[in-house]
Amino acid sequence: MRNIKIIGCGAALPENTVKFGDNIRYRMTNGQTLLDLIERAVAQALSDAGVTINDIDLILGGTATPLQGIPCNAALVHERIAKGSSIPAFDINSSCTSFITAFDMASYLIDAGRYKKILIFSGDTASAALNPNQKESFELFSDAAAAFVVTRGNGDSGVIGAKQCTYSEGVHDTEIRGGCGLLPSFALTDKNREDYYFDMKGVRVLKLTAKKVPGFLDDFLRETGITLNDVDMFIPHQASKALSLIMKKLGIPEDKYIDHVRDWGNMISAAVPMALYTAINENRIKRGDKVVMFGTAAGLTINILLMQY
Amino acid sequence: MRNIKIIGCGAALPENTVKFGDNIRYRMTNGQTLLDLIERAVAQALSDAGVTINDIDLILGGTATPLQGIPCNAALVHERIAKGSSIPAFDINSSCTSFITAFDMASYLIDAGRYKKILIFSGDTASAALNPNQKESFELFSDAAAAFVVTRGNGDSGVIGAKQCTYSEGVHDTEIRGGCGLLPSFALTDKNREDYYFDMKGVRVLKLTAKKVPGFLDDFLRETGITLNDVDMFIPHQASKALSLIMKKLGIPEDKYIDHVRDWGNMISAAVPMALYTAINENRIKRGDKVVMFGTAAGLTINILLMQY
Numbered sequence: 001m002r003n004i005k006i007i008g009c010g011a012a013l014p015e016n017t018v019k020f021g022d023n024i025r026y027r028m029t030n031g032q033t034l035l036d037l038i039e040r041a042v043a044q045a046l047s048d049a050g051v052t053i054n055d056i057d058l059i060l061g062g063t064a065t066p067l068q069g070i071p072c073n074a075a076l077v078h079e080r081i082a083k084g085s086s087i088p089a090f091d092i093n094s095s096c097t098s099f100i101t102a103f104d105m106a107s108y109l110i111d112a113g114r115y116k117k118i119l120i121f122s123g124d125t126a127s128a129a130l131n132p133n134q135k136e137s138f139e140l141f142s143d144a145a146a147a148f149v150v151t152r153g154n155g156d157s158g159v160i161g162a163k164q165c166t167y168s169e170g171v172h173d174t175e176i177r178g179g180c181g182l183l184p185s186f187a188l189t190d191k192n193r194e195d196y197y198f199d200m201k202g203v204r205v206l207k208l209t210a211k212k213v214p215g216f217l218d219d220f221l222r223e224t225g226i227t228l229n230d231v232d233m234f235i236p237h238q239a240s241k242a243l244s245l246i247m248k249k250l251g252i253p254e255d256k257y258i259d260h261v262r263d264w265g266n267m268i269s270a271a272v273p274m275a276l277y278t279a280i281n282e283n284r285i286k287r288g289d290k291v292v293m294f295g296t297a298a299g300l301t302i303n304i305l306l307m308q309y
Numbered sequence: 310m311r312n313i314k315i316i317g318c319g320a321a322l323p324e325n326t327v328k329f330g331d332n333i334r335y336r337m338t339n340g341q342t343l344l345d346l347i348e349r350a351v352a353q354a355l356s357d358a359g360v361t362i363n364d365i366d367l368i369l370g371g372t373a374t375p376l377q378g379i380p381c382n383a384a385l386v387h388e389r390i391a392k393g394s395s396i397p398a399f400d401i402n403s404s405c406t407s408f409i410t411a412f413d414m415a416s417y418l419i420d421a422g423r424y425k426k427i428l429i430f431s432g433d434t435a436s437a438a439l440n441p442n443q444k445e446s447f448e449l450f451s452d453a454a455a456a457f458v459v460t461r462g463n464g465d466s467g468v469i470g471a472k473q474c475t476y477s478e479g480v481h482d483t484e485i486r487g488g489c490g491l492l493p494s495f496a497l498t499d500k501n502r503e504d505y506y507f508d509m510k511g512v513r514v515l516k517l518t519a520k521k522v523p524g525f526l527d528d529f530l531r532e533t534g535i536t537l538n539d540v541d542m543f544i545p546h547q548a549s550k551a552l553s554l555i556m557k558k559l560g561i562p563e564d565k566y567i568d569h570v571r572d573w574g575n576m577i578s579a580a581v582p583m584a585l586y587t588a589i590n591e592n593r594i595k596r597g598d599k600v601v602m603f604g605t606a607a608g609l610t611i612n613i614l615l616m617q618y
Contacts, residue, residue: 002421034491059475065489068487068490068492069375069484070507071480072373075477079478079480088403088475089403089610090403090473091401092400093400093402094399095380095381095384108418108423112417125491164397166395166396166398171380171384171385179489180378181342181343181374182377196494298380299387
């Protein structure tokens with residue numbers, strides 16, 4: 001077990017909500033930016049952990065989308081929360097499951113003693129790129145941010161196993177093609193406007209997910225030497241309303257996973273840490289529990305991590 | 310020493326060059342993209358290592374700029390080099406020094422046995438965002454890609470020490486503000502066009518670098534228990550023509566570092582691995598040598614890594 005212990009968490013949603021039928025979605029307005037949300041989530045996580053920013057020795061971004069073309073998100077967050085310090089800051093990006101990859105990498109760094117306390121943040125500006133003409137995605141996503149403080153435990157908490165696979169036959173099923181290196185902002189015209197919006201081919205994503213997830217999960221369970229029954233709580237990526245169908249198909253009972261897609265929507269990289277935050281704050285997991293973070297991401301990437309909380 | 314051994318490397322430059330006085334710069338034309346360059350660099354690295362893509366168990370991007378808003382660069386590269394496989398793929402971003410951070414993280418993963426062979430790639434599309442009105446940066450940057458294959462050695466190669474610091478008082482000195490979450494492409498107007506170009510305040514960067522680097526380097530040498538004389542070769546980020554001045558100030562003699570700024574320009578995240586590639590291919594380093602990768606990045610981040618090659 002790789003030594004890592006969660007000692008604090010925080011989350012932030014924009015005040016502004018919109019409703020699509022029964023579904024509540026959070027969207028930033030009035031000049032509020034993701035940096036404001038991350039700053040709030042970080043303040044809560046630090047306070048929850050009983051530490052200050054001066055106790056942190058790495059600021060690690062686990063985000064799916066860039067805030068700027070340069071520099072990395074973690075440097076921009078550094079300015080908000082750690083200006084004047086020399087705390088290192090960098091990003092890890094595996095799209096929607098970036099928090100899982102960042103947490104996984106953090107476990108190696110903590111376990112090896114490189115850093116003592118790491119602040120991991122996640123969050124994306126969904127509302128900046130939603131296409132009003134693509135109802136399925138336009139009505140699905142929310143803006144949000146989450147932050148966690150992790151440190152070394154007494155050997156009672158840690159990562160038991162983790163696995164990631166990427167299947168690039170699905171790479172163009174979830175995209176924002178424009179705005180960056182391959183298709184710069186300057187190339188935007190009335191004709192290619194759709195290329196600069198978030199574009200999700202939902203049915204294709206679901207088909208590839210349904211094809212790859214069961215085998216991936218079987219491999220992980222076998223490699224880790226556990227069964228689904230050994231897991232106390234699943235923290236899945238809140239990808240879409242299909243979540244409950246997928247969990248049913250995998251044989252995971254309703255009381256063993258967090259599902260707030262209807263109320264919160266898909267919050268991209270913040271979705272997994274927000275669900276973990278919920279599980280912790282609603283006392284749905286307790287110290288020593290076996291907790292699985294799990295999700296699919298644009299790529300198509302499947303990511304899973306089993307920890308003892 | 311964290312076990313990691315370089316067993317193959319590759320690099321690729323665009324065919325097209327431009328000249329500013331004595332300085333040669335490489336810029337992609339005719340629809341060539343960074344993915345083409347990365348594909349070439351990867352093919353060379355795999356061949357050099359005597360392996361195929363099927364021997365690789367992680368594709369790790371160490372890049373400063375996104376190719377698309379979603380997904381991460383490594384997923385897009387995966388489609389070019391590993392389509393049909395399930396090799397995991399994700400990005401690490403510490404701006405210009407992303408290769409150093411990626412190599413550092415890879416050393417933890419290799420050392421702990423998580424992955425056996427990791428492919429690290431770097432590269433950016435400088436030419437997509439250069440501002441013709443900002444002569445200093447317009448005449449400095451080149452497009453390029455580099456790739457390395459790393460694996461576990463017999464204990465004779467590895468990372469001896471590494472250190473990163475971020476000083477966000479310099480975060481706005483090197484930026485591409487537009488195109489992403491904070492300032493989307495849709496907000497581009499004739500008036501704010503400059504916000505979508507690469508913007509470098511060279512004098513400010515140099516001043517902050519000069520202020521922070523000496524102390525940072527002293528701390529690293531002390532923490533690692535070595536002196537500058539113990540280092541056989543320095544692989545610095547090719548930030549600008551000021552490189553030779555900075556190295557002189559640090560007391561590093563000319564024959565102990567790679568400087569190809571005049572001929573190749575600043576290749577952003579590809580600059581450090583291209584310099585390392587040069588050192589290896591020109592036999593300026595041999596197995597067992599103590600090699601330091603070192604650089605400043607937008608952030609402002611300072612990054613250093615000492616390895617036994």
